[in-house]
Amino acid sequence: IAGITQAPTSQILAAGRRMTLRCTQDMRHNAMYWYRQDLGLGLRLIHYSNTAGTTGKGEVPDGYSVSRANTDDFPLTLASAVPSQTSVYFCASSQGGGGIHEQFFGPGTRLTVL
Amino acid sequence: GQNIDQPTEMTATEGAIVQINCTYQTSGFNGLFWYQQHAGEAPTFLSYNVLDGLEEKGRFSSFLSRSKGYSYLLLKELQMKDSASYLCAVMDSNYQLIWGAGTKLIIKP
Numbered sequence: 001i002a003g004i005t006q007a008p009t010s011q012i013l014a015a016g017r018r019m020t021l022r023c024t025q026d027m028r029h030n031a032m033y034w035y036r037q038d039l040g041l042g043l044r045l046i047h048y049s050n051t052a053g054t055t056g057k058g059e060v061p062d063g064y065s066v067s068r069a070n071t072d073d074f075p076l077t078l079a080s081a082v083p084s085q086t087s088v089y090f091c092a093s094s095q096g097g098g099g100i101h102e103q104f105f106g107p108g109t110r111l112t113v114l
Numbered sequence: 115g116q117n118i119d120q121p122t123e124m125t126a127t128e129g130a131i132v133q134i135n136c137t138y139q140t141s142g143f144n145g146l147f148w149y150q151q152h153a154g155e156a157p158t159f160l161s162y163n164v165l166d167g168l169e170e171k172g173r174f175s176s177f178l179s180r181s182k183g184y185s186y187l188l189l190k191e192l193q194m195k196d197s198a199s200y201l202c203a204v205m206d207s208n209y210q211l212i213w214g215a216g217t218k219l220i221i222k223p
Contacts, residue, residue, distance in 0.1 A: 042118060042201070042213030043157070058210065090156060100145055100164070100205060105156035 023091030030096030142207025
């Protein structure tokens, strides 16, 4: 693994189903993020984690949950998917800690909820 | 509220120069980032400005004026591979990135 990986690449999901998007990084970054990207809108932060064991809510957290059991993994769960959650989801990580660092992005998961 | 504005789309000619503007109003300011995003791919980091002035990095330069809430990305000697969306993002007082919707740059031969 080099950088950040996400799985699945794409998924079609029936409304009401539960879904977990996976994200793994091998850069030993402290901070990780989940964004959604919709046409005509900027990336919007769903949840973030500044370090393993801690998480926080972003701009659009409703309907999503995350966990950060270790440094490398940051899964995003949709408990009961709705069509408005159709989007491209990007996981990102940054060095975190002191100072300001750029975020590195995974390849994204394209999710369609029908 | 927080707001990042950038043009939706721009067109330029191969070999030319293009300037992509970004204006912002945010709760606090801890720097401004530019990212490049090719269609269907992830955003990749281009530049970071926290002090006023111009930062040059090869064919790409980024400018910041904090008093005006304004930045631009300057791309010189345009190549076809520069066709992409360019995303402006500001780090606010909570150290979260607020993103613009992106500017789609179309390069014509």
